[in-house]
Amino acid sequence: xxxxxxxxxxxxxxxxxxxxxxxxxxxxxxxxxxxxxxxxxxxxxxxxxxxxxxxxxxxxxxxxxxxxxxxxxxxxxxxxxxxxxxxxxxxxxxxxxxxxxxxxxxxxxxxxxxxxxxxxxxxxxxxxxxxxxxxxxxxxxxxxxxxxxxxxxxxxxxxxxxxxxxxxxxxxxxxxxxxxxxxxxxxxxxxxxxxxxxxxxxxxxxxxxxxxxxxxxxxxxxxxxxxxxxxxxxxxxxxxxxxxxxxxxxxxxxxxxxxxxxxxxxxxxxxxxxxxxxxxxxxxxxxxxxxxxxxxxxxxxxxxxxxxxxxxxxxxxxxxxxxxxxxxxxxxxxxxxxxxxxxxxxxxxxxxxxxxxxxxxxxxxxxxxxxxxxxxxxxxxxxxxxxxxxxxxxxxxxxxxxxxxxxxxxxxxxxxxxxxxxxxxxxxxxxxxxx
Amino acid sequence: xxxxxxxxxxxxxxxxxxxxxxxxxxxxxxxxxxxxxxxxxxxxxxxxxxxxxxxxxxxxxxxxxxxxxxxxxxxxxxxxxxxxxxxxxxxxxxxxxxxxxxxxxxxxxxxxxxxxxxxxxxxxxxxxxxxxxxxxxxxxxxxxxxxxxxxxxxxxxxxxxxxxxxxxxxxxxxxxxxxxxxxxxxxxxxxxxxxxxxxxxxxxxxxxxxxxxxxxxxxxxxxxxxxxxxxxxxxxxxxxxxxxxxxxxxxxxxxxxxxxxxxxxxxxxxxxxxxxxxxxxxxxxxxxxxxxxxxxxxxxxxxxxxxxxxxxxxxxxxxxxxxxxxxxxxxxxxxxxxxxxxxxxxxxxxxxxxxxxxxxxxxxxxxxxxxxxxxxxxxxxxxxxxxxxxxxxxxxxxxxxxxxxxxxxxxxxxxxxxxxxxxxxxxxxxxxxxx
Numbered sequence: 001x002x003x004x005x006x007x008x009x010x011x012x013x014x015x016x017x018x019x020x021x022x023x024x025x026x027x028x029x030x031x032x033x034x035x036x037x038x039x040x041x042x043x044x045x046x047x048x049x050x051x052x053x054x055x056x057x058x059x060x061x062x063x064x065x066x067x068x069x070x071x072x073x074x075x076x077x078x079x080x081x082x083x084x085x086x087x088x089x090x091x092x093x094x095x096x097x098x099x100x101x102x103x104x105x106x107x108x109x110x111x112x113x114x115x116x117x118x119x120x121x122x123x124x125x126x127x128x129x130x131x132x133x134x135x136x137x138x139x140x141x142x143x144x145x146x147x148x149x150x151x152x153x154x155x156x157x158x159x160x161x162x163x164x165x166x167x168x169x170x171x172x173x174x175x176x177x178x179x180x181x182x183x184x185x186x187x188x189x190x191x192x193x194x195x196x197x198x199x200x201x202x203x204x205x206x207x208x209x210x211x212x213x214x215x216x217x218x219x220x221x222x223x224x225x226x227x228x229x230x231x232x233x234x235x236x237x238x239x240x241x242x243x244x245x246x247x248x249x250x251x252x253x254x255x256x257x258x259x260x261x262x263x264x265x266x267x268x269x270x271x272x273x274x275x276x277x278x279x280x281x282x283x284x285x286x287x288x289x290x291x292x293x294x295x296x297x298x299x300x301x302x303x304x305x306x307x308x309x310x311x312x313x314x315x316x317x318x319x320x321x322x323x324x325x326x327x328x329x330x331x332x333x334x335x336x337x338x339x340x341x342x343x344x345x346x347x348x349x350x351x352x353x354x355x356x357x358x359x360x361x362x363x364x365x366x367x368x369x370x371x372x373x374x375x376x377x378x379x380x381x382x383x384x385x386x387x388x389x390x391x392x393x394x395x396x397x398x399x400x401x402x403x404x405x406x407x408x409x410x411x412x413x414x415x416x417x418x419x420x421x422x423x424x425x426x427x428x429x430x431x432x433x434x435x
Numbered sequence: 436x437x438x439x440x441x442x443x444x445x446x447x448x449x450x451x452x453x454x455x456x457x458x459x460x461x462x463x464x465x466x467x468x469x470x471x472x473x474x475x476x477x478x479x480x481x482x483x484x485x486x487x488x489x490x491x492x493x494x495x496x497x498x499x500x501x502x503x504x505x506x507x508x509x510x511x512x513x514x515x516x517x518x519x520x521x522x523x524x525x526x527x528x529x530x531x532x533x534x535x536x537x538x539x540x541x542x543x544x545x546x547x548x549x550x551x552x553x554x555x556x557x558x559x560x561x562x563x564x565x566x567x568x569x570x571x572x573x574x575x576x577x578x579x580x581x582x583x584x585x586x587x588x589x590x591x592x593x594x595x596x597x598x599x600x601x602x603x604x605x606x607x608x609x610x611x612x613x614x615x616x617x618x619x620x621x622x623x624x625x626x627x628x629x630x631x632x633x634x635x636x637x638x639x640x641x642x643x644x645x646x647x648x649x650x651x652x653x654x655x656x657x658x659x660x661x662x663x664x665x666x667x668x669x670x671x672x673x674x675x676x677x678x679x680x681x682x683x684x685x686x687x688x689x690x691x692x693x694x695x696x697x698x699x700x701x702x703x704x705x706x707x708x709x710x711x712x713x714x715x716x717x718x719x720x721x722x723x724x725x726x727x728x729x730x731x732x733x734x735x736x737x738x739x740x741x742x743x744x745x746x747x748x749x750x751x752x753x754x755x756x757x758x759x760x761x762x763x764x765x766x767x768x769x770x771x772x773x774x775x776x777x778x779x780x781x782x783x784x785x786x787x788x789x790x791x792x793x794x795x796x797x798x799x800x801x802x803x804x805x806x807x808x809x810x811x812x813x814x815x816x817x818x819x820x821x822x823x824x825x826x827x828x829x830x831x832x833x834x835x836x837x838x839x840x841x842x843x844x845x846x847x848x849x850x851x852x853x854x855x856x857x858x859x860x861x862x863x864x865x866x867x868x869x870x
C-alpha cells in the first residue's frame with residue numbers, strides 16, 4: 001500500500017465489519033501492521049482487538065506503542081479489556097493500567113479480581129440502569145444519551161436508591177408503554193439474576209433455557225454489579241464445548257491453524273506418555289500370564305478385540321455421564337438411577353455381543369469353549385467397563401473435579417487393564433477345556 | 436390440586452417463566468396434565484410448548500385434544516411450530532394444518548418445505564420490515580403496533596417496494612435518530628444476510644463471529660424471507676456440539692434422563708456390533724501370525740500397548756481435524772498444511788514415545804532388540820495413525836460427508852489393525868534377533 005493511497009485504503013478498511021477488519025489485519029506482515037497502527041484511532045483499534053481471538057492477541061498488543069495499546073484497551077468494553085489483560089504478563093498489566101484513562105482503568109481493576117470462568121469474569125459494567133421512580137418519557141430521553149456507551153440497551157435494569165436491583169424492563173415494553181407512566185408500573189419484578197461467583201457454564205445453560213439476551217449479575221445483597229450479554233455467552237458455549245470435546249479425545253487444547261508441529265506435539269504428548277506407562281502396566285499384567293499364553297497361544301489373537309470393546313463401551317458411558325452431569329439433567333437421585341441404568345445397559349450389550357462372538361468363533365474356528373471364553377469375557381468386560389465409564393465422572397463430580405477431565409484415553413486404558421484381567425483370569429479357570 | 440384451589444393455582448403457575456412452567460408441567464402425571472389443558476388458553480399452552488425439548492414433545496401434543504393442540508401450535512412462533520410439526524407423523528401434520536388458523540397454517544406450510552438443518556428450517560417469518568421511504572417517527576409508531584407479534588424488534592430490516600432487502604437499522608440507532616429523518620438516511624447498507632439453503636452450523640458460526648442478535652434470510656434474488664434470532668442459534672450450537680461429542684464417543688444419540696436401559700443399549704449397540712466384527716478382523720490378522728507368536732510368545736504382551744497408542748493418537752488427530760474443519764479455520768491450502776503438520780506431529784510424538792519405550796523395555800526385560808522392535812513399531816504406528824486420523828475427516832469433507840461421522844471408535848479400530856500389521860510385520864523381519 002503506497003503512501004498516497006492511504007486515505008482511500010483507510011476508508012475502505014473501516015467500511016468492513018470489525019470481524020473482517022480483524023481477519024485482514026492478522027494476515028498482514030509486520031510492516032503493514034505498523035502502518036495500520038499509525039492511521040487508526042485507539043477507538044478503531046479497539047473494535048479490531050475485540051474481534052481477535054484471545055489466544056492470538058498477545059503478540060499484537062505487545063508490538064504496538066504501549067501508550068497506543070493502553071488507549072485502545074481503554075476504548076474496549078470492560079469485559080473484553082479484562083480478557084485481554086488476563087492474557088498479558090502481570091507487570092505489563094500494571095503499566096497498562098497507569099497509562100489507561102482513569103475511568104476505564106477503575107472499571108477494569110474492579111473486574112480483574114473475579115475468578116476465571118465465573119459470572120464476574122465475563123460480565124461487563126456497561127449496562128443501562130434506570131430508576132423506578134422515573135417516567136417512561138424521561139427514561140427514553142436518558143436512553144438516547146446513554147445508548148452509545150452501553151453494551152446492550154435491550155434490557156433496562158431498574159434499581160432503587162441503594163443500587164439494589166428491583167426490576168427489569170425490556171426496551172420493547174418501554175417503547176409500547178405510554179409516555180407518562182412510571183417505570184415501577186411497567187417493569188417486571190420477576191428478575192432472574194446470577195451471582196458474581198456463579199460458574200460461567202451454568203450461566204450459559206440458563207440463558208439458553210430462558211432465551212435471555214442479557215442477564216444481570218448481583219452480589220449477595222442483590223446490588224447490581226454488571227450484566228452478561230448473549231454474545232459473550234456464545235463464546236462461553238463454544239469454549240466449553242471445545243473443552244469437553246478435546247478432553248474426550250485426550251488433547252489438552254485444540255491446535256490452532258498456525259501452530260507448528262512442535263506445538264501440536266507438545267499439546268498431545270503428555271497424554272501419550274501417561275498412556276505409554278499405563279500401557280506398560282497392561283503389558284506387565286499380560287506378562288504374568290505368559291505361562292498361560294505359552295500353553296494356548298491362540299488366546300493372544302483376541303486381546304485387541306476384548307480390550308477394544310472394553311475401551312469403546314467405557315468411552316460411550318463416559319460421554320453420556322459427562323454430558324448428563326454438564327447439562328444438569330440428572331439430579332441427585334438421577335445419578336443413582338444413571339448408574340443402575342448403565343449397569344443394565346452393559347448387561348444387555350454384553351449379552352448381545354457375547355452371544356454373537358461365541359457363535360462367530362465357533363463357526364470360524366470350530367472351538368466352542370474358546371468362543372465361550374471370549375463371549376463370557378466380553379459380557380463381564382462390557383458390564384464393568386460401562387459401570388466404570390459412568391462412575392468415574394460421577395465420583396469426580398462429587399469431589400468437585402470437572403468430570404470432563406476423565407478423558408476418553410484414560411477410561412479406555414483403565415478398561416484395557418480391567419478387560420485383560422478378566423480375560424486371562426477366565427482363561428486360567430477354563431484352562432482344562434482349552435488344552 | 437383440588438377444584439376450589441384452581442384459580443389460585445392457575446395464577447401462581449402463570450407467574451412462572453414459561454421454561455419453569457414447562458419443567459413443572461412435564462413432571463406431572465397424566466391426570467394433572469389433562470387438568471392443566473383445561474384451564475390454559477392455547478396462547479398460554481403455546482408458551483409452555485416452546486420450552487419443551489423437541490425430543491420430548493410428541494407424546495404431549497398427541498395426548499391433547501387435537502383442536503386445542505392445533506390452536507396452541509397456531510399461537511407459537513412459526514419456527515418453533517414447524518420444529519414441532521417435524522416431530523409428528525405426516526398424517527397428523529396434515530390434520531393439524533387444517534385445524535390451525537389460516538394465517539398461521541400458511542406461514543408454517545411455507546417453512547415446512549425447507550430442508551432440515553438449513554437456515555430456512557430455523558428461520559421465523561415474524562420479523563419487522565420497514566420501508567426506506569418512511570420517517571423515523573412514523574416507523575417508531577408502526578413499531579409500537581407491530582412489537583407484540585415480532586420475534587425481535589431490535590433489528591429492523593429495511594425493504595424496497597419489491598420486498599428486496601436494502602438495509603438494516605438497529606432499534607438502538609432508530610431511538611438515537613432525529614424524528615423527521617428518513618429511514619434511508621439512517622439505515623446501514625452493509626447488510627450481512629444468509630441464503631435460505633445455508634447450513635445452520637455456518638449460520639451459527641457467523642452469528643458468533645459477528646456478534647449478531649439476528650440475521651436476515653434471503654432468497655437468491657435477495658428478497659427478505661425471514662430472520663434467524665440468537666436464541667435459536669444457541670440451540671443449534673448446543674445441538675451441533677452434542678452431536679460432535681456423541682460421534683467422537685461412538686454413541687448415535689445422547690441418552691435422556693428417562694431412557695430405559697433397553698433404549699440406551701439400542702443407541703450404543705450398532706457401533707459395538709460393527710466394532711465386534713472389525714475386532715474379529717483384527718483377530719484373524721493376528722491369527723496369521725500365530726506361527727510368529729508360537730515362536731516368541733512375549734510378543735503378545737505388547738499388543739494392547741501398541742494398539743492403544745495407535746488408537747489414542749488417531750483420536751487426537753481426528754478431533755483436531757474435525758474441529759478445524761467445523762470452525763472453518765483451515766481453508767483449502769490450510770488442509771494440505773494440516774496434513775503435513777500432522778505427519779510431523781506424528782513423527783515427533785513417535786520418536787519421543789519410541790525412544791522412551793525402547794529404554795524402558797531394555798531396563799525392564801534386559802532385551803534390547805525386543806525394546807527396539809516395540810519402539811520402532813510405536814514410531815511407525817504413531818506416524819500412520821496420526822495421518823489416518825487427519826486424512827479420514829478431510830477426505831470425508833471432500834466428498835461432502837459430515838467429517839464428524841468418522842467417529843472415535845471407528846478410527847481407533849482402523850488404527851488397531853494398522854498398528855498390529857506394523858508390529859507383526861516388523862517382528863517377522865526382526866525374527867532372527869528375537870529368537
